[in-house]
Amino acid sequence: PLILGIETSCDETGIALVRGRELLADVTASSMDEHARYGGIIPEIASRAHLESFVPTLDATLERADVDLSEVDAIAVTAGPGLVGSLTVGVSAAKALALALGKPFYGVNHIIGHIAVDELVNGEIPANSVGLVVSGGHSSLLRIGDIATDVEELGATLDDAAGEAFDKVGRVLGLPYPGGPHIDRLSREGDRTAIRFPRGLVGGRHKEKHQYDFSFSGLKTAVARYIEGLETEGVDIPVEDIAAGFSESVADVLSAKALAACRSQDTDTLVIGGGFSANSRLRELVTERAESAGITVRIPPIRYCTDNGAMIAALGSALVRAGVEPSSLDITVDTSMPMDVIRA
Ligand code: ATP
Numbered sequence: 001p002l003i004l005g006i007e008t009s010c011d012e013t014g015i016a017l018v019r020g021r022e023l024l025a026d027v028t029a030s031s032m033d034e035h036a037r038y039g040g041i042i043p044e045i046a047s048r049a050h051l052e053s054f055v056p057t058l059d060a061t062l063e064r065a066d067v068d069l070s071e072v073d074a075i076a077v078t079a080g081p082g083l084v085g086s087l088t089v090g091v092s093a094a095k096a097l098a099l100a101l102g103k104p105f106y107g108v109n110h111i112i113g114h115i116a117v118d119e120l121v122n123g124e125i126p127a128n129s130v131g132l133v134v135s136g137g138h139s140s141l142l143r144i145g146d147i148a149t150d151v152e153e154l155g156a157t158l159d160d161a162a163g164e165a166f167d168k169v170g171r172v173l174g175l176p177y178p179g180g181p182h183i184d185r186l187s188r189e190g191d192r193t194a195i196r197f198p199r200g201l202v203g204g205r206h207k208e209k210h211q212y213d214f215s216f217s218g219l220k221t222a223v224a225r226y227i228e229g230l231e232t233e234g235v236d237i238p239v240e241d242i243a244a245g246f247s248e249s250v251a252d253v254l255s256a257k258a259l260a261a262c263r264s265q266d267t268d269t270l271v272i273g274g275g276f277s278a279n280s281r282l283r284e285l286v287t288e289r290a291e292s293a294g295i296t297v298r299i300p301p302i303r304y305c306t307d308n309g310a311m312i313a314a315l316g317s318a319l320v321r322a323g324v325e326p327s328s329l330d331i332t333v334d335t336s337m338p339m340d341v342i343r344a
């Protein structure tokens with residue numbers, strides 16, 4: 001079956017066509033340039049941009065795949081989590097298309113889509129895998145019994161997401177928004193052992209209760225304090241070493257907890273997704289540690305790690321394959337959709 005996937009949870013309007021696990025076309029329009037000068041996403045600007053980009057992006061996707069809208073067998077759209085206005089544009093458009101074409105409609109979970117997209121590149125995700133989704137809004141460890149029918153959250157961040165912490169440290173360092181990629185670039189010129197920043201929720205009294213949870217807010221504050229301290233002393237800021245030490249702390253915690261989850265779930269497959277999985281130190285460290293633990297790490301190419309329509313089409317395709325019932329056309333968006341809800 002041919003699945004149309006629609007993603008509008010944040011600032012990207014992403015539309016894609018997938019047949020089985022084959023990606024036919026994937027087009028993304030982003031309003032990030034408009035948000036960058038405000039140093040963060042402005043929800044009203046994002047919703048308006050989705051409205052303006054929707055039809056051109058849909059047309060471009062159909063044209064690129066050389067497909068007519070009438071050939072589409074099912075429509076999948078992000079129903080949550082995300083920004084209410086942004087989500088509403090995509091869900092309303094998807095409902096209208098489903099109704100007009102008389103095709104089934106699936107309102108799906110964006111975060112699970114970040115994992116599902118890996119199927120388009122690396123093939124079927126084995127039953128009983130562990131997923132790590134790290135992005136601008138989320139840092140979650142998932143038990144994936146089956147990507148279409150059985151997902152459970154093992155743990156998540158108690159405060160900032162990994163990408164969010166990078167963007168906030170980026171602001172302290174005076175880097176352009178979003179700061180994540182800039183810190184990554186700078187960190188490669190620094191010494192990651194020069195400054196040791198704290199690891200959040202690791203060991204000690206957190207061992208049991210928060211074994212698979214994360215906390216990056218204290219780390220972010222520690223980095224800010226460190227910089228302030230140097231500024232008061234009038235000392236030059238070793239930006240590269242700070243970026244490297246900070247990246248090391250985040251990558252260390254993420255990879256250690258993800259591999260611990262794999263061991264406890266007795267799985268040999270770890271799938272990583274979300275915009276932060278572009279981070280070079282995370283990729284390096286998790287690959288190194290997984291290798292020595294005999295665990296296979298699957299990370300999609302960077303262009304599929306950030307928000308796109310392919311991830312939603314991939315998840316829709318998995319749902320259709322598994323024979324999951326479509327969503328009702330009555331569903332509304334869920335800005336904080338729980339991780340065990342794969343489709344609304
Ligand atoms: P969510 O999926 O939780 O709704 P989102 O979709 O907005 O959030 P993504 O687009 O998946 O988030 O990821 C964007 C985040 O990833 C930003 O915070 C950005 O700074 C961060 N990021 C991207 N590349 C890198 C990198 N190389 N190193 C660190 N952070 C990065």
Ligand code: MG
Pocket residue numbers: 010011012136306307
């Ligand atoms: Mg984004």
Ligand code: FE
Pocket residue numbers: 110114135274275306307
């Ligand atoms: Fe995302």
